[in-house]
Amino acid sequence: MFPAIRIVNxxxxxxxxxxxxxxLLYQKLIRRYKSTKxxxxxxxxxxxxxxxxxxxGEKVKEATKTVSYLGVILVGVGVTGTLFYAVxxxxxxxxxxxNIYSKAAKRCIxxxxxxxxxxxxxxxxxxxxxxxxxxxxxxxxxxxKDGRKHLRMKFHLKGAFHTxxxxxxxxxxxxxxxxxxxxxxxxxxxxxxxxxxxxxxTQLPNSFLPSSPSYEDLKF
Amino acid sequence: xxxxxREPCPWRIVDDCGGAFTMGLIGGxxxxxxxxxxxxxxxxxxxxxxxxxxxxxxxxTIAGNFAVWxxxxxxxDCALIHIRKKEDPWNSIISGAATGGxxxxxxxxxxxxxxxxxxxxxxxxxxxxxxxxxxxxxEQFQPQLPPMEDPSQLGDQQQGGGGxxxxxx
Numbered sequence: 001m002f003p004a005i006r007i008v009n010x011x012x013x014x015x016x017x018x019x020x021x022x023x024l025l026y027q028k029l030i031r032r033y034k035s036t037k038x039x040x041x042x043x044x045x046x047x048x049x050x051x052x053x054x055x056x057g058e059k060v061k062e063a064t065k066t067v068s069y070l071g072v073i074l075v076g077v078g079v080t081g082t083l084f085y086a087v088x089x090x091x092x093x094x095x096x097x098x099n100i101y102s103k104a105a106k107r108c109i110x111x112x113x114x115x116x117x118x119x120x121x122x123x124x125x126x127x128x129x130x131x132x133x134x135x136x137x138x139x140x141x142x143x144x145k146d147g148r149k150h151l152r153m154k155f156h157l158k159g160a161f162h163t164x165x166x167x168x169x170x171x172x173x174x175x176x177x178x179x180x181x182x183x184x185x186x187x188x189x190x191x192x193x194x195x196x197x198x199x200x201x202t203q204l205p206n207s208f209l210p211s212s213p214s215y216e217d218l219k220f
Numbered sequence: 221x222x223x224x225x226r227e228p229c230p231w232r233i234v235d236d237c238g239g240a241f242t243m244g245l246i247g248g249x250x251x252x253x254x255x256x257x258x259x260x261x262x263x264x265x266x267x268x269x270x271x272x273x274x275x276x277x278x279x280x281t282i283a284g285n286f287a288v289w290x291x292x293x294x295x296x297d298c299a300l301i302h303i304r305k306k307e308d309p310w311n312s313i314i315s316g317a318a319t320g321g322x323x324x325x326x327x328x329x330x331x332x333x334x335x336x337x338x339x340x341x342x343x344x345x346x347x348x349x350x351x352x353x354x355x356x357x358x359e360q361f362q363p364q365l366p367p368m369e370d371p372s373q374l375g376d377q378q379q380g381g382g383g384x385x386x387x388x389x
Contacts, residue, residue, distance in 0.1 A: 087309070090351050121305060134307045194373045194374070
């Protein structure tokens with residue numbers, strides 16, 4: 001590389017001494033020298049006017065093509081983005097059904113009464129689909145009688161001796177977090193025992209009490 | 221809803237393997253028929269013959285690859301369920317990544333990492349589709365719900381009165 005440059009420009013050996021002092025600076029200088037050379041070349045060839053100008057119809061055609069491709073790409077990006085948003089929301093947001101399920105499942109498993117009743121290795125799962133997937137946990141969000149957002153969920157537990165179903169209801173408190181209204185496990189044995197882990201229905205402020213309708217009102 | 225008497229897990233592997241094989245066979249058949257049709261020399265009978273040859277040659281291989289993917293995925297999924305004692309979307313995503321990685325094991329570590337990433341992202345997208353579908357169907361279903369009552373299994377802690385310190389008007 002160096003000999004070639006030396007032929008092009010005899011003044012470069014002057015820089016060569018610089019190379020011994022600071023090689024970085026030397027390289028930068030050489031690069032600048034080269035770039036100015038190529039710059040001159042390109043300016044000299046640009047003087048000719050290009051003759052291959054496209055007619056207006058073709059231009060419009062091309063523009064519509066570009067726009068339609070852009071539209072397809074944008075739709076694709078939008079769909080992918082929505083999917084990723086849904087997944088990340090489900091997996092990482094603390095208010096997502098999946099995380100509520102995780103926390104509730106952990107609480108149930110750590111409870112000694114549940115462990116005694118169901119048997120030690122407890123597996124938790126949701127509703128079973130036709131293909132044998134049980135990841136989807138049945139849940140519903142609704143606006144309760146108190147005007148707040150509630151979330152009701154049901155998932156299954158399987159221990160060594162018995163299976164059980166956990167039911168829970170949560171409400172959104174003033175700071176926007178979910179709090180338990182109740183959480184209990186119903187054991188699927190002959191007695192249908194229920195193990196109540198959490199029942200805050202009576203301790204909640206007045207607005208959470210059922211205003212008047214009870215079971216009688218539902219039977220028409 | 222179905223009964224929860226039988227564990228899906230060990231049997232699901234066979235199920236998934238077969239399902240993936242069928243999917244690969246049909247999908248690969250369609251794809252290869254079009255490809256063979258286009259690549260064959262001109263003439264309708266030649267094109268059809270080319271299409272048929274392509275299907276015969278390639279689609280069983282594709283189906284086999286799909287089946288390996290499905291079987292491996294399901295095996296790892298079941299293993300994760302057994303280890304984690306829980307079934308949630310993480311299982312699919314992790315097993316998708318692991319399957320991608322393991323099946324690319326002979327191509328070196330960088331290829332493994334790339335395949336694992338692609339597998340994980342793909343399964344995350346599939347999970348996303350599932351999540352969105354359930355969410356949409358739930359929203360459609362919402363307005364017809366009757367007012368929710370507390371389940372009776374909790375007992376009449378409220379209806380019993382006294383303890384709650386409130387009265388019905």
